[in-house]
Amino acid sequence: MSTDADAELKPAEPSRSTNRRARDVERRIDRRSLLRPGDGPMVTFEGVTKRYGTDVVGLADVSVSIEAGEFVFLVGPSGSGKSTFIRLLIKELDANEGTVIVGGRDLGKMRRSKVPYLRRGIGCVFQDYKLLPGRTIYENVAYALEVTGDAPRAIRRKVPEILSLTGLSDKSDRLPDELSGGEQQRVSIARAFVNHPRLLIADEPTGNLDPDTSIGIMQLLYRINRTGTTVIMATHDRDLVDKMQMRVIALEDGRLVRDERSASYATVEP
């Protein structure tokens, strides 16, 4: 990846006063998001088990730690527990056993009312984009900021910024279904990243896309990672994983079967 791309993703160096305002906003988001940097690992699973009903196992005794700033692939066949892993991270589910710690917070002990603030610090990207069909691209991205209570002026500044970073500037007045799948996924990434979350989770983001488009999405996620955001990407796109040679966490039937740095989708046969 070129350093140009990294520079491009960071906000342009603003004047002193806007800098202070931006810092205030950052501080506010940090306080609300509950995810502060420098609190140890970004994500820690300790002996986490999640069952659905009595005998369906989502995750079985998984222990894993992900440092802040890492890029991690979560791989495994359908039903291996990738989605369970992700839904535990945003506390859509609670673990039956073990502890899930995100940004230094034990989610098992977190009160329901704090969950929205947790999620403000986590960007989420999904296979089906989850865009709002009746709204333009601009409105879809602005929505994430309206929800977190940003000032209208801040919204007018941030949205065009993130749209240009994701290469969508000329699409801002279009509706989602006028865009290609790859473009829609870019919108969804723009929405996830517009708050500059400390953690970005992508659940099969390239699942519906052709290989070329997938590479574009992959590059975008990688550039986001290079700004310091931790990225966890669940996928079963073998080619992508092999090409990137990043950390790979493999799940099978809910168990952790492999955790390797700079690895491929499958263990290389000797």
Added chain:
Amino acid sequence: MRLGFFFREAVRSIRSNVAISIAAIVTVMIAVFILGTFIPSYLYVQSAVRQQESRLDVRVFIADSATTPQVNALDAQIVALQTHGLVKSFTFVSKQEGLQQLEQEGADPSILQGLPNNPLPAAFDLTPTNPAKNPQIAAALRGSPAIDTTMPNGNGITYGQQVASRLLSIARFIQYAGLVLLGILLIAAILLISNTIRLSVFARRREVEVMRLVGATNWFIRWPFVIEGVICGVAGAVISVVALWIGKVLVVDPYVSSFNDPLTKSEVNTLGFGTLALILVVAGGLVGAVGSGVTLRRFLRV
């Protein structure tokens, strides 16, 4: 408070779910219309009953043969009852006045003129402080020699015991039944609104899902829906109020004025239309807000 955003979202939702919104408005409209006809009718009946109660006067007939001292003694007895607080006021009605009253109440003058002499006895008209205690008054006066015991009812004292107790129990029944009916109507309206909002939430479940994913608090998600409910509720109520006003002007007013003689005009009344309209619009808005708030609880479990 991001009021502008909430209002924009609410209006957007109403516009994109026109059919559902109309259903909600019509629902509130019907409920408020029923409420709007019920409240004045209920108050009218209550007021009419109260007026009837006040008409439950005790009449003590005086025998034509009674001597002046006997009548004075009876008068003294009634004054005593008045000082005990049982009788509010009383008047003496002479034979001639009795005849005049009968004429005023619509008796055919030719019949009255055809009478050889005045058959009506003189009487005391007693207004009781509490019509329920009429039997006590009657018991206290019974036995006075001045009383005309040949009059119907045997003892010369009439106060319509049956009518009195009947009216009083009906009044009480109307009061309780009215309250129960009012409660049922309100609950029905809230359930209908909540059902409609449920449809609206269902139509917008994707929005709600995305809102939760990007970290919206429950109240933040709830506000646009509550505002939507209030808008629909108030709109329905306003339409109803207009319909009620048209009904009042075209039907009720001419009907009331058709029997608007001095006797019925009196104290039977109900609350003014302005107050009623205000109550109904506020009720519509409240029902909308409560209906949507209640419905959303289910959807907001994370």
